[in-house]
Amino acid sequence: MAKAGAASKVAASGTKKSATTRQALVDSTIATLRDEGFSGASARAISERAGLNQGLVFYHFGSVVNLLLAALDAVSEARMEKYSAAIAQVSSASEIMSIATQIFQDDLDTGYVTVLVEMIAGASSTPGLGAEVATRIGPWFTFAKDALDKTFGDSPIAALMPSGDVAYSVVALYLGLEMLTHLNGDREPALKLFAHAQQMVVLLGALSAFAPTVPPAST
Amino acid sequence: MAKAGAASKVAASGTKKSATTRQALVDSTIATLRDEGFSGASARAISERAGLNQGLVFYHFGSVVNLLLAALDAVSEARMEKYSAAIAQVSSASEIMSIATQIFQDDLDTGYVTVLVEMIAGASSTPGLGAEVATRIGPWFTFAKDALDKTFGDSPIAALMPSGDVAYSVVALYLGLEMLTHLNGDREPALKLFAHAQQMVVLLGALSAFAPTVPPAST
């Protein structure tokens, strides 16, 4: 599903040469989406960056949109792998924010989340693309929810707000921060927020020691 | 019939005609950005939607990018007016979330924030556009900060996190929610979050009644 899911014309060959070309195009697409955005990710721009003929995009992927989706698949897979490995090391709630901060910076460096943002924003240009992108974002929500359950499952807040709803806002905030950070090139505001969030998590951890079950609104 | 007599208004009527055309192009640009996204907002698509000749974009605005920025200006102005009027009616912290929820839905209906998102995401395609967009987003941060100061200024949280930093995340979250909502067409998840946030605000208001006053460092 990852490589041929949305494709209609993808050659079914198992040739090594073909795989190399496809990989080069996917890599170039990621870089182009990051640097030039969705509207700058043309078949010509992508293939030129890879040093390949422009027609190869259509031979190997059928259309530019299919190549963009293949790139989104590659990014999603790589990110989910990294996220999962990171979250596996986390046991306490106080740890999660420092890990999250590290990952956020890594995402800024690689530009992977920019690729996601560009695909979401660009989805409205092509009929049907929105649904394809939405499908590929699904795992991000479930990952966020699992991470929340694992780290805040026994926190009093978990009783107030369903983790699925919070996961939605976490993803939204992450995308929004990425977008704003990428816009003005200054990552300080976002990093400040991560620092504040870490403080809040620690504070909540301390509070939950005093109020293990329900908020202290009772008589 | 000499022109001189009746033509005393020729210059003025000409100016008015120009203003009408410009306005039609700006309106069409907003609609096109909303429906087709940044990459779909070409001079041809915009002018065709307005029923005008494609060349008028370049006569009146010089370039497509300039027209896009003019549309962003129009949206920003309209939104800031609406936001300011709404916040003026708010005095208590418990009110702000219901007002915010209303405005969020209004933004979804009009597609105004989609225009902003598309411009941010599309900014990377054209050198120098990012800075222009960033300048136009500035007022959104100051508005969010003022709203936070007005409604949560005497809350204990204000002492924990600077309102400017929180404002940054509020804008980021707002953009992210808009983006995700626009992607899958389902506004329920976002509305749930606003409902949860309202509960939290009410809860915090109750808590601050028990907590001793922690005055933020006043200048």
Added chain:
DNA sequence: GTCTATACTTGGATAGAC
């Protein structure tokens, strides 16, 4: 001053070469 017809460039897609 306002607008249209035309020139030129870039992009998506395919027929055909190897």
Added chain:
DNA sequence: GTCTATCCAAGTATAGAC
């Protein structure tokens, strides 16, 4: 099966008509 040369549509911009 893999890739290139070529075609046509869509985009930006301007010269010139009114």
